[in-house]
Amino acid sequence: MSANLTGVVVPLITPFNNENQIDYSSLSRVIEFLVTKGVNALMVGGTTGEGMLLRLEERKQLLDTVIRQVAGKALVIAHTGCIDTESTVDLSKHAQKAGADYISVIVPYFFTLNDDQLYGHFLAVCKAVQETSVLLYAFPGNTKNDISPVLLQRLMHAAPNITGIKSSNDDLVKFQEYVKIGGPKFTSCMGVDELMLGGLVFGSHAQISGNANAFPEPFINLFHAFKDGNLKRAQDLQLVVNSIVQLHHGGSTTAFYKASLQIRGISAGRVRSPMRELTKQELTQLEAQLLKSNLLES
Numbered sequence: 407m408s409a410n411l412t413g414v415v416v417p418l419i420t421p422f423n424n425e426n427q428i429d430y431s432s433l434s435r436v437i438e439f440l441v442t443k444g445v446n447a448l449m450v451g452g453t454t455g456e457g458m459l460l461r462l463e464e465r466k467q468l469l470d471t472v473i474r475q476v477a478g479k480a481l482v483i484a485h486t487g488c489i490d491t492e493s494t495v496d497l498s499k500h501a502q503k504a505g506a507d508y509i510s511v512i513v514p515y516f517f518t519l520n521d522d523q524l525y526g527h528f529l530a531v532c533k534a535v536q537e538t539s540v541l542l543y544a545f546p547g548n549t550k551n552d553i554s555p556v557l558l559q560r561l562m563h564a565a566p567n568i569t570g571i572k573s574s575n576d577d578l579v580k581f582q583e584y585v586k587i588g589g590p591k592f593t594s595c596m597g598v599d600e601l602m603l604g605g606l607v608f609g610s611h612a613q614i615s616g617n618a619n620a621f622p623e624p625f626i627n628l629f630h631a632f633k634d635g636n637l638k639r640a641q642d643l644q645l646v647v648n649s650i651v652q653l654h655h656g657g658s659t660t661a662f663y664k665a666s667l668q669i670r671g672i673s674a675g676r677v678r679s680p681m682r683e684l685t686k687q688e689l690t691q692l693e694a695q696l697l698k699s700n701l702l703e704s
Contacts, residue, residue, distance in 0.1 A: 409635035410611075411447060411457070411481060411483075411507075411508060411541070411570060411593045411595070411611060411613050412446060412593075412594075412611045412613055413445070413446030413447070413612055413613075413626070413629055414445050414446055414447075414612065414613055414615065414618055414622060414625045414626050414629055415445070415446060415447040415448070415449055415481075415483065415595065415612050415613065415614040415615070416440050416445050416447070416448055416449065416614075416615065416616075416618045416619055416622060417437060417448075417449040417452035417453065417454040417455055417485070417615070417616050417619075418433075418436065418437070418440070418448045418449060418452075418454070418455050418472065418619065418634070418680075419451055419454055419455060419616075419619050419660055419663055419664055419667075419674060419675075420433070420451070420456050420457070420460070420468065420675075420680075420692075421433050421436065421453045421673070421674050421675025421677065422545050422675050422676045422677065422678050423674070423675060424676065426676075426678060426679070428460075428464060428467075428468060429673075429675040430471060431673075431678075432673040432674055432675040433468075433471070433472075433675075434475060435672055435673055436619070436667065436672060436674055437472065437475050437476065438475075439667075439672050440480075440619070440622060441476060441479045441480050441620045443553035443623060443626065444622075444626055445480060445489075445618065445622050445626065446480060446481060446612065447482065447483055447507070447508075447612070448472060448476060448479035448480055448481075448482055448483065449483040449484075449485055449510060449574070449614065450465075450468055450469045450472045450482060450483065450484055450485060450506075451465045451468060451469065451484065451485040451486070451628065451635075452485040452510065452512075452543075452662055453512075453545065453548065453564035453574075453616070453676065454616035454619065454657070454663065455468075455485070456660060456677065456678050456681060457485050457487075458488075458489075459678045459679075459681070460678075461539065462488075462493060462496065462497060465486075465497055465700055466497065466500050466504075469484050469500070469501060469504055470504055472588075473504055473505055473506065475492050481507040481508065481537060482505075482506050482507050482508075483508040483509070483510050483541060484497070484498075484501030484504070484508070484509050484510065484511045485509075485511075485512065485543070486498040486500075486501055486509055486510070486511055486531070487510065487511045487512030487513070487514070487543060488514075489514055489515055489516060489517075490514070491514075491526075491527050491530050491531070494511060494514075494527070494531050495530060495531055495534045497602060498511070498531050498534055498535045498538075499535060501535070501538070502535045502537060502538045506538065507539070508538070508539050508540070508541050508569075508570075509535055509538050509539070509540050509541065510540075510541040510542075510543050510572065511528060511531055511540060511541070511542060511543055512545060512549060513542075513543065513544060513546075513549045513550065513551045513552065513667065514527055514549070515549035515550060515551065516549075516550065517549065518550060518551065519551045521554060521556070521557045521560075524551060524553070524557060525557060525560060525564075527563060528542065528561055528565070528568075529542075529561065529564055529565055532561075532564075532565035532567055532568060533565070535567070536567055537567075538567060539567055539568075539569040539570070540567050540568045540569065540570075541569070541570045541571065541572055541593065541595070542558070542561070542568060542570070542571040542572070543571070543572045543574070543682060544571060544572065544573050544574065544575055545572075545574040545575070546575055546599070547574070547575070548574075549586065552575070553571065553582065555583035555584060555587055558571065558584060558587050558588070559587045562587070562588070562592075569591075569592065569593055570586055570588070570592060570593030570594060570595060570611070571588070571592075571593075571594055571595065572595040572596075572597045572614050573594070573595065573596060573597055573598075574600050575597075575598065576597060576600075576601060576613075578601065578604055578605075578608060581594065581596065581605060581608055582608050582609070585608060585609035585610075593612065593633045594609055594610055594611055595610060595614050596610040596612075596613050596614070597610045597613075597614045597615075599613070599615050599616075599617050599625075599645070599647050599648075599650070600644075600648050600651055601649050602615070602625065602629075602644060602647055603628065603630060603632065603641065603644040606629070606632045606640075607632075613625055613628075613629065616622040616657050616660070616663060617647070617650045617651055617654055617657070617663065618676075619662050619663045619666075619667065620650075620654075620667050620670065621650050621666065621701055624643050624646045624647050624650065624701075625647060626656075627639075627643055628640050628643035628644060628646075628647060631643060646701075647700065650701070653666070653692060653696070653699075654666065654694055659677060659681055659682050659683075659684070660677055660681060661676075661677045661681065661682065661683050661684045662684065662692065664676070664677065665684050665689055665692055666692065666696065669692070669693055669696055669702070670702065
């Protein structure tokens, strides 16, 4: 099984060029920036990475490229979740063969599914990659379906390689249930940035943050402040994190993350349709707000 997942995890953006293809040159610069800053892991092809807008072969090539460049300097999590089981299994098998440290699988989306259907989906994936740790991914706001604590417990009994969960859900009561069911060796990860400190208090092992693509420093500093017992500093840094979320309009389009990186001097490419670029007004406002803040001094 994989190394311990902790700290700050960045669901890596996927830069696109003007021809709507993956811009691997810009991707390389973003990876170098994040690894140099000291993030603990990169998630490839997730929500922030516009993974659901990529063809299966693109997702495989993207993962291969990231694993080669990271070269063990950080953990690599392959997000393999798809709307269907067959494609998810295909991507998961590739991720295991490619050497991903973890495989992350989002709840299937669009169709309304009950716990038995979700159980069958996740179990099929876990059985296909028994030698690799699986990180379940609950995001009910985007998928319509969710992972109940009862379902988590059932899955953990059936699939020992389920070693963690990412919860992109502002329900801290449910998050506490995940932590309780998982036990001390289970890696519960918080995916809501405004609740990073709250998640840590309730047992989160890692923060998985799209906003950290552009500003990893406050997230890393918050994590260390909490671990060092400096609650006041952690509280102050949580307010900084909240301000970043507001600057990026809650990630309404990943173009906000890419624009902030560009302002920091790191080419991050374009988004893929139907995602949208920022308007001139939005870009001007973002630049002005960043200049007023001290974020660019990081």
